[in-house]
Amino acid sequence: MVDPERSTELLWGARSRRGLSLERIVRAAIELADAEGLAAVSMRRVAERLGFTTMSLYRHVPGKAELVDLMRDEVAGEEPAAGADRRPGWRAELEAWARDGLALYRRHPWLAEPSGTRRVPGPNAVAGFERALGAAARAGLPPAEVVAVVTLVGGFVESAARQVLETARAERRTGVSEEEWWGARDSLFQHLDRYPTLSRIYREGGYDTPLDPFEFGLQRVLDGVEALVRDGTRDxxxxxxxxxxxxxxxxxxxxxxxxxxxxxxxxxxxxxxxxx
Amino acid sequence: MVDPERSTELLWGARSRRGLSLERIVRAAIELADAEGLAAVSMRRVAERLGFTTMSLYRHVPGKAELVDLMRDEVAGEEPAAGADRRPGWRAELEAWARDGLALYRRHPWLAEPSGTRRVPGPNAVAGFERALGAAARAGLPPAEVVAVVTLVGGFVESAARQVLETARAERRTGVSEEEWWGARDSLFQHLDRYPTLSRIYREGGYDTPLDPFEFGLQRVLDGVEALVRDGTRDxxxxxxxxxxxxxxxxxxxxxxxxxxxxxxxxxxxxxxxxx
DNA sequence: CTCTCACGTGTATGGCGTATACATCTGGTA
DNA sequence: TACCAGATGTATACGCCATACACGTGAGAG
CATH class of the missing domain: 3.30.60 (Wheat Germ Agglutinin (Isolectin 2); domain 1)
Structure with a gap:
């Protein structure tokens, strides 16, 4: 069903041989996902948005899994906001990379949505990876650790983006803030006295003004990497x-x-x- | 479609009022997912495994989304392996919590699989959260930071589990190791000279014996938290x-x-x- | 003994991905 | 100019999915 070989061929092949349809299909699918989420992207809906029949898409794309792969890599190629700070140094560069990643998720929230398809890296995704490797390499770590650092930060960005987008979506859905939403879940919080630490922390205001999970986590992760770097160069x-x-x-x-x-x-x- | 209210009611309500069927449904669904993955869990298959018709399930569960919620919380209630080390101290406890989390993902790989459903926390999941909060609280951080630390570590575990399971699945699928699989993707690596840092790191052996993403990342994250703790108590x-x-x-x-x-x-x- | 109502069944609807067979359009060659 | 092959789009159909709705049915309460 999912054919990585075909996916890589499409992702990396000469895209606009005939200049026409593959790109329009991918673009239409992205517009659909931006507007209504990944769940709304069906072959039928994409085709209909383009004024063609469902099966016409299969002349250009082998299946839905590959289409999603192409969508992912397409948006991965968008230019990061130029105005952002571009300080030098491995930490600032890695931080900027992470922040650009989060911005990408914000522009295309469906990236954080689960899709059954396995992810095959495309040229744009690899370009981002390359950028992060360059930053991490400047920290002077051995190669395997450079890779591990980038994997760690990349994984963190995805995880944090999921959390941030989840709460944002929850707020938008009912128009109420996260806080109010949880406040209304009496049926949940009735049982919370079974959990002493949780309720103590709640009483102490640990949930009143929550720290931003992305900003907080990013600093912790980078601090951890920095400790590793210092440890290696020390002696x-x-x-x-x-x-x-x-x-x-x-x-x-x-x-x-x-x-x-x-x-x-x-x-x-x-x-x-x-x-x- | 997805109704969190109903989900919480089911998750937290007196479960075995009539002693019988809800638990059997959830258990059958878990067995199915363990054996064939989340994608194989359909109302039909679950019902058929129990010898009932599809629609009979709807007498006990409002829909598939809620069923998946129940599955998640059910396995979250499994006892962690008793033999593991249980050293004292916030860091060791948090580490043990993370490791138990990974073990859970290993036992039930479908937990890391994407499912469109939004996650509603159940009593067992909250019990795990409580445990992590207790550990983090012993580090002496202010309440909001305790929550943020647990969120960070929890997110990391999920992210790392996804990575670990993905490569494990890739190895099993074709019987070849991750390394060989990538080696066979000539169509991908042909283009890799466009990425100087990536290919340099590859040449330098950065991919020969990769670091374990879970172990490596966990130490970095905890190092980062430790830096925060030290910073707070310092003065x-x-x-x-x-x-x-x-x-x-x-x-x-x-x-x-x-x-x-x-x-x-x-x-x-x-x-x-x-x-x- | 009957009434009731939780439980299970049968059937139907609308959506999905996609296999297959057919129609049409187009560009290169005779 | 005529023709044909391959590329491109279409029509129809299959099997799967979640689930709405109307209908039995059998055990316990009155």
Whole structure:
């Protein structure tokens, strides 16, 4: 059903050979999704918006999964807002990348919507990845850690975007704020005295002015990366190395092994990965 | 279509009033999802597995969305593996919580699968949340930050679980390892010289033995939280406070305002949130 | 013993992705 | 100019999905 091979071919192939229809289909689908969400994107509706029959789409796109892949990569190619701050340094660059990512999700909220299709990276998505790699690489980390850092930040952006968009959607749906909505869920909060910490934190005002999950999380994540960077540059001659799985600093064993793991669990994981 | 009110009522209500069917339905649906994925869970298939007609389910469950809510909360109530390490201290507890979360995703991979339904928290999910709040609260952070930390870690676990399960699924599907799969995508990698950093990192072996995204990311995230904790306890008498949006440390302005923001962007965001 | 009503069934509707067979349009060659 | 092959669009149909609605039916309450 889902054919990654065909998807990559479409994503990377010479797009406008005949200059015509594939792009119009993708664009129409994006407009539909922007207006009504991913759920509204059906082959029927896209075709009808273009004034064609449903099956005509299949002359240009193998199926819906590939269409969604193309939609994703198409919007990934949009230029980030030029006005934003572009300070130098790996942290500022990574931060800007993350912020551009969130802006992309804001422009196209359906990106955060679940779709059964597996994601195949297209040229525009890879270009974004490249940009993030460049930023992370300037931190001076070893290559595998550069990749892991970008994966981490990228995953965080998606997760935070989902949270932010979810609450935004909840507010818009009924016209009431998130706070009021939860306030009305008596049926839920009736039971909350079973949870002492939760209700204590609620009483103490932990929910009154919630921190922005994106801004807060981003700073924590980048702080974590920064700790890793500092840890690595601190002292090159020292007899310590990094766990090859999770990156924790570990003192080299007396035996002088070339690579160490911070725990049995991590060692096992490394072996399991290699066995393939 | 999706009715949160009804969902909460079902999730929190006295479950086995008549002792029988709702639980059997949920359990059958979970078995189906465990075996064949969320996509295989249709009202037909669930009913047929129980030896009833499709419509009989609607006597016990208002619709599919609510069924999925119930499935999620049901598995959220499973006991975490008892053998795991249970060291004290907020960091170890939060780490254990995250690891239990990942284990849950491993037992029920469909949790990470996208489903159009919005998630309504049930009692078991809230119990997990309570546990994480307790751990984070022991770090001595102000309440709003405790909530934000748990949100961050929870979001990370979901994101990392998705990544881990995705690669695991990719390996199983064709029987080849992730590495070989990507190696076979010539049509993709042909174009990769357009991306200098990416190909340099690839050449330098950044992809040869990738770090475990869960283990690596978890340590970074917790390092970030730890930096926040240390920052807060370091010096209470100092004339500094935290940005009310993103948690960055900021020096109090000369004017002695009660609450400060680290940047114009964060101040704007705070106002926008309050306007509701 | 009857009434009632929760529970299960049968049938139908409208939407979906897409397989297959057919029609039409177009451009290159004879 | 005539013709034909391939590209492009169309018509119809199938099987799946969630679910609305009207209808039985059987066990417990009065």
């Amino acid at each position: 090159e001659t020292r007899d310590e190395t990094r766990c090859a799985v999770c990156g924790k600093t570990v003192e080299a064993a007396a035996t002088g092994r070339p690579r160490d793991y911070c725990s049995r669990a991590c060692r096992q994981r490394a072996y399991r990965t290699r066995k393939s | 209470e008498t100092r004339d500094e406070t935290r940005c009310a949006v993103c948690g960055k440390t900021v020096e109090a302005a000369a004017t002695g305002r009660p609450r400060d923001y680290c940047s114009r962007a964060c101040r704007q965001r705070a106002y926008r949130t309050r306007k509701s």
